[in-house]
Amino acid sequence: MDAQVGQPLKAESSRNEMSRRTGPRIVIIGAGVSGILAGIKLRERGWNDFVILERAETLGGTWRDNVYPGVAYDVPAHVYVYSFAPNPAWKTRYAKGPDIWRYYHDVARRHGVLGHIEYGKGVESAVFDGARWTVTTNDGESYDADVVIAAAGRLRDPKLPDIPGKETFAGSSFHTARWDNGISIKGKRIGLIGAGSSGVQVLAAIAGEVAHIKQFQRTPQWVFPVEDAPVPWWKRLAFRLSPSYLRQTYQQLLDFSNSRGALAFETKEGRAERDKVCSDALLRIRDPELRARLTPDYDVGCKRLVMSETWFEEVQRPNVSIVSERIEKIEPQGVRTIDGALHECDVLIYATGFDAHAYIRPMELTGEDGITLDEVWSELPLTYRSVSIPHMPNFFMLNGPSSPGGSASIVGIVETQWAYVDQLLSQVASEGVLIAPREDKAREWLAEVRERASNSVWATGGCQSWYLDHTGTPAYDAVTLPELQQSLAAPKMEDFEVRQASQVASPVQ
Numbered sequence: 001m002d003a004q005v006g007q008p009l010k011a012e013s014s015r016n017e018m019s020r021r022t023g024p025r026i027v028i029i030g031a032g033v034s035g036i037l038a039g040i041k042l043r044e045r046g047w048n049d050f051v052i053l054e055r056a057e058t059l060g061g062t063w064r065d066n067v068y069p070g071v072a073y074d075v076p077a078h079v080y081v082y083s084f085a086p087n088p089a090w091k092t093r094y095a096k097g098p099d100i101w102r103y104y105h106d107v108a109r110r111h112g113v114l115g116h117i118e119y120g121k122g123v124e125s126a127v128f129d130g131a132r133w134t135v136t137t138n139d140g141e142s143y144d145a146d147v148v149i150a151a152a153g154r155l156r157d158p159k160l161p162d163i164p165g166k167e168t169f170a171g172s173s174f175h176t177a178r179w180d181n182g183i184s185i186k187g188k189r190i191g192l193i194g195a196g197s198s199g200v201q202v203l204a205a206i207a208g209e210v211a212h213i214k215q216f217q218r219t220p221q222w223v224f225p226v227e228d229a230p231v232p233w234w235k236r237l238a239f240r241l242s243p244s245y246l247r248q249t250y251q252q253l254l255d256f257s258n259s260r261g262a263l264a265f266e267t268k269e270g271r272a273e274r275d276k277v278c279s280d281a282l283l284r285i286r287d288p289e290l291r292a293r294l295t296p297d298y299d300v301g302c303k304r305l306v307m308s309e310t311w312f313e314e315v316q317r318p319n320v321s322i323v324s325e326r327i328e329k330i331e332p333q334g335v336r337t338i339d340g341a342l343h344e345c346d347v348l349i350y351a352t353g354f355d356a357h358a359y360i361r362p363m364e365l366t367g368e369d370g371i372t373l374d375e376v377w378s379e380l381p382l383t384y385r386s387v388s389i390p391h392m393p394n395f396f397m398l399n400g401p402s403s404p405g406g407s408a409s410i411v412g413i414v415e416t417q418w419a420y421v422d423q424l425l426s427q428v429a430s431e432g433v434l435i436a437p438r439e440d441k442a443r444e445w446l447a448e449v450r451e452r453a454s455n456s457v458w459a460t461g462g463c464q465s466w467y468l469d470h471t472g473t474p475a476y477d478a479v480t481l482p483e484l485q486q487s488l489a490a491p492k493m494e495d496f497e498v499r500q501a502s503q504v505a506s507p508v509q
């Protein structure tokens with residue numbers, strides 16, 4: 001009998017049971033944009049013996065976690081879709097967070113993925129026994145798998161700053177990715193720590209309804225003005241009636257997004273036009289003293305470019321203050337800066353970003369011969385082409401370490417990575433093999449990535465950012481989507497160790 005969808009998949013199935021199944025038994029970790037994609041693609045293959053383990057109570061990753069006012073995606077909506085599921089219904093040029101969440105939920109439903117997801121399942125470990133994986137979740141349940149696909153996301157775990165006195169604050173406080181809708185901010189005095197994409201979106205969205213907002217800005221950010229606009233009804237109708245028009249729009253935006261995604265590694269001359277747009281936009285800040293404090297002293301694109309149109313006006317409201325003095329501590333009444341000033345507030349919002357270098361951790365991974373992920377990653381998160389890890393056979397990742405960064409749409413990146421992993425899965429299924437990258441090839445590849453990124457503006461632009469790892473080197477590959485597509489077109493099998501495992505993934509019938 002086939003394994004029941006949504007039920008724990010029991011270990012110790014016999015070779016005979018496996019041969020009746022539709023494809024290898026697969027555990028996918030995470031039901032965000034990447035995990036949903038993996039589920040859809042497995043079903044397209046007719047492989048139904050998989051489960052998606054999701055630690056939260058619903059799917060959607062980033063778009064489930066980030067529900068702060070103003071949350072939106074600054075890549076044009078019509079390209080922030082799976083290539084096979086264009087969306088004629090976007091209401092705005094840049095999609096709002098809840099609309100994006102609905103899109104991914106809807107696609108997952110239409111493609112029959114929802115029934116494969118088990119919620120409240122934080123993966124704690126995955127152990128390879130020489131043939132197969134056993135994945136254990138925080139409720140003690142074990143899942144047996146031929147293949148594990150980690151789609152755990154990257155900007156996932158909120159980072160709270162290490163500011164003394166945080167716990168003494170008498171009002172309400174929360175991180176932007178843990179927004180508390182039970183707390184009204186209307187008419188309140190708000191302290192907002194952080195001036196990245198989330199901080200800028202929050203400020204622009206709430207400044208008009210709060211008594212006062214003080215944004216603590218440790219480093220100014222370049223803001224690229226992008227104007228949002230509703231998609232008129234007739235255009236939505238045209239998209240619905242003409243799939244080719246919708247596809248053409250997708251392609252045009254993809255080309256545009258690819259060129260913008262290359263911002264980080266263009267030459268300084270190549271970036272000049274965008275630099276000028278950003279510095280010209282700052283002239284909209286009328287008070288020269290405020291403008292000076294909002295002007296970065298590093299190159300555009302060094303930190304992830306913030307995009308907004310409304311911020312330029314909202315930040316100049318009389319009830320908005322930008323506080324540039326360093327924070328000394330947090331006290332019950334508010335935030336104390338090093339100049340001795342106490343900035344009183346009722347609600348304190350941490351727009352302080354994410355631990356961008358946790359990757360699949362804190363999950364514990366034990367691969368062949370008992371080698372652990374901590375051992376393989378003792379120096380750097382060593383992967384081969386971001387999708388596989390030496391000594392971890394039949395373990396694959398989407399949006400793993402060293403995936404391309406910049407402002408390109410992540411959907412195109414994970415679709416490209418999937419197409420590559422899919423080719424390896426074909427071999428796993430048809431030949432019953434274990435596949436892991438050779439360690440020397442992974443090291444070679446990682447050295448190439450780090451060399452490439454060392455010329456990017458992330459490294460040379462004169463700033464600190466979450467693009468940089470603990471060694472100060474960019475942790476992202478400086479390639480465009482077309483370059484990624486080319487490099488991942490077909491696996492070079494000589495870069496992998498492929499061995500037979502009689503108990504594993506018997507040829508699919």
Ligand code: NAP
Pocket residue numbers: 072073074075155161162163176193194195196197198199201216217218219304327351352353354464466
């Ligand atoms: P972020 O870009 O990492 O910004 C964190 C902010 O918090 C920075 O201004 C940082 O200052 C500040 N900060 C951190 N610790 C601090 C401390 N101890 N004291 C004072 N300030 C402190 O985080 P984010 O804004 O959440 O954005 C993260 C990423 O998510 C973005 O870069 C983007 O990729 C993605 N995102 C995208 C969108 C979108 O529309 N596409 C929207 C939101 C987020 P420093 O600069 O000095 O470190």
